Amino acid sequence: MHQKATEAVQLELFTTTQGALHPAHDGRTVDERISRDELLSILSRQRTLTNNLLERIADYGNIIKASKRIVSNGGSSGVDGMETTELPQWLETNLSTLRTSLLEGSYQVSAVRRVEIPKPNGGKRMLGIPTVRDRLIQQAIHQELNRYYDPIFSTHSYGFRPGRSAHKAVLKASEYVKAGKEWVVDIDLEKFFDKINHNRLMQRLSKGIGDKKLLRLIRSYLTAGVMEGGLTTQRIAGTPQGGPLSPLLSNIVLDELDKELESRGHDFCRYADDCNIYVGSRKAGERVMQSVVAFIENKLKLKVNHKKSGVRHCSTVKFLGYTLLEGGRIRVSDQSFDRLKDTFRRITRRSRGVSFANIISDLNTTIRGWANYYRLANSWLTQFREIDSWLRRKLRCYRLKQCGRRYTVYKFLRGLGIKESSSWNVAKYSHGWWNMSKKEAVNRAMPNLWFSQQGLLSFCNIYEVTS
Numbered sequence: 001m002h003q004k005a006t007e008a009v010q011l012e013l014f015t016t017t018q019g020a021l022h023p024a025h026d027g028r029t030v031d032e033r034i035s036r037d038e039l040l041s042i043l044s045r046q047r048t049l050t051n052n053l054l055e056r057i058a059d060y061g062n063i064i065k066a067s068k069r070i071v072s073n074g075g076s077s078g079v080d081g082m083e084t085t086e087l088p089q090w091l092e093t094n095l096s097t098l099r100t101s102l103l104e105g106s107y108q109v110s111a112v113r114r115v116e117i118p119k120p121n122g123g124k125r126m127l128g129i130p131t132v133r134d135r136l137i138q139q140a141i142h143q144e145l146n147r148y149y150d151p152i153f154s155t156h157s158y159g160f161r162p163g164r165s166a167h168k169a170v171l172k173a174s175e176y177v178k179a180g181k182e183w184v185v186d187i188d189l190e191k192f193f194d195k196i197n198h199n200r201l202m203q204r205l206s207k208g209i210g211d212k213k214l215l216r217l218i219r220s221y222l223t224a225g226v227m228e229g230g231l232t233t234q235r236i237a238g239t240p241q242g243g244p245l246s247p248l249l250s251n252i253v254l255d256e257l258d259k260e261l262e263s264r265g266h267d268f269c270r271y272a273d274d275c276n277i278y279v280g281s282r283k284a285g286e287r288v289m290q291s292v293v294a295f296i297e298n299k300l301k302l303k304v305n306h307k308k309s310g311v312r313h314c315s316t317v318k319f320l321g322y323t324l325l326e327g328g329r330i331r332v333s334d335q336s337f338d339r340l341k342d343t344f345r346r347i348t349r350r351s352r353g354v355s356f357a358n359i360i361s362d363l364n365t366t367i368r369g370w371a372n373y374y375r376l377a378n379s380w381l382t383q384f385r386e387i388d389s390w391l392r393r394k395l396r397c398y399r400l401k402q403c404g405r406r407y408t409v410y411k412f413l414r415g416l417g418i419k420e421s422s423s424w425n426v427a428k429y430s431h432g433w434w435n436m437s438k439k440e441a442v443n444r445a446m447p448n449l450w451f452s453q454q455g456l457l458s459f460c461n462i463y464e465v466t467s
Helices: 003-013 036-049 053-057 060-073 084-104 132-152 166-178 198-208 212-223 246-263 282-298 334-347 356-373 382-403 406-415 420-429 433-437 440-445 448-453 459-463
Strands: 014-017 020-023 112-118 124-129 183-188 226-228 231-233 267-271 274-279 310-313 322-324 330-332
Touching: 036 132, 036 198, 053 084, 053 132, 053 212, 060 084, 060 132, 084 132, 132 212, 132 246, 166 267, 166 274, 166 322, 183 282, 198 212, 198 246, 246 267, 246 274, 246 282, 274 282, 282 310, 334 356, 334 382, 356 382, 356 459, 382 406, 382 433, 382 440, 382 448, 382 459, 406 420, 406 440, 420 440
Parallel strands: 112 226
Antiparallel strands: 014 020, 112 124, 183 274, 183 310, 226 231, 267 274, 322 330
């Protein structure tokens, strides 16, 4: 585009307020209005406006806002043992010193505490938990940087962004499938957060940030050591999951992929490192896969997990816990149901030694959260009836186990109105608790209404499953 035209677009899109760039509120998004070349021009202009960005980051109001966010989020302590609940009191006596160290460039970043958590599909996910003070500074940086970067991110990016969500990503993906693009280029980035190239990220940040002190501080967070078992090792790549800054940095890295896919005219949805591209045929998908993988590995210096990536029909792909069917219909993925069952198994373990009422309460918490997240499901709803039935049997088994002895089982069933002979037959001739839980007399003793009276929520009622 001609230089004057480019400048005109910039003036139309942005106004300068207190040194920051803001998108014009005309209902249109930035990346629908500018090309990649124009984006570089905008970043160049942004760079001149952020020479003293660290001063705004260290502003009292911004720090206090960040501290409230850190306290509300909670979380584990870092290597220094300081808890989030201690932060307000700590700031009362240390805020001025903290600001001075930030502005003078003398603030020392602490190592992160390494934590392993199980992944849903097996294996371990490594988290790096920064100290509460480092989380505070990261959050303060995030608040200011996000004002600049979020407006120029792609509309195809849905993760860790205000006003966007996994639900919106799934609904947009459903639109693509409904339009006939049923084949998915499913790209899995191998250990993405651990593989981010520091030099490429810092180079990209330097195009839009003019404050060198801030850039040095961000690099300090990228290279902060990782402490495990009392030993600290240096990190030469990646940004640890667990800090407030990592999601924004990951979006800055992958926005380059978004812009590349947009320039090629692809329909896609990206949520963090989960990216699906929707095409009309397997053959088209294979061409796209080959070229996009080359871009990711050669240009972005990231690693694609070739075993997990592939071109697949939408009905076999799990995206953010959902699976899309022909016509854009949405169902809960099989893997999500499997994880739900695993959660129910953990809750109903007899070894927990908690009351039946507490079991119901814990289950209801899971059911509410799960039903809220999977509320987009509009197909294969009979799965919910199967889950309800399976869970009630698990609870019957749990309640019978609580009886402990056969005679206590007999008394329990009698107390629920079961005839003497039927109660004895269940108690004396069942082989194991799970076998006992499916007996007809047990079902009559603890029917659906009984569970409802105990307060147990039902997926069928929540989703209004009628068939």
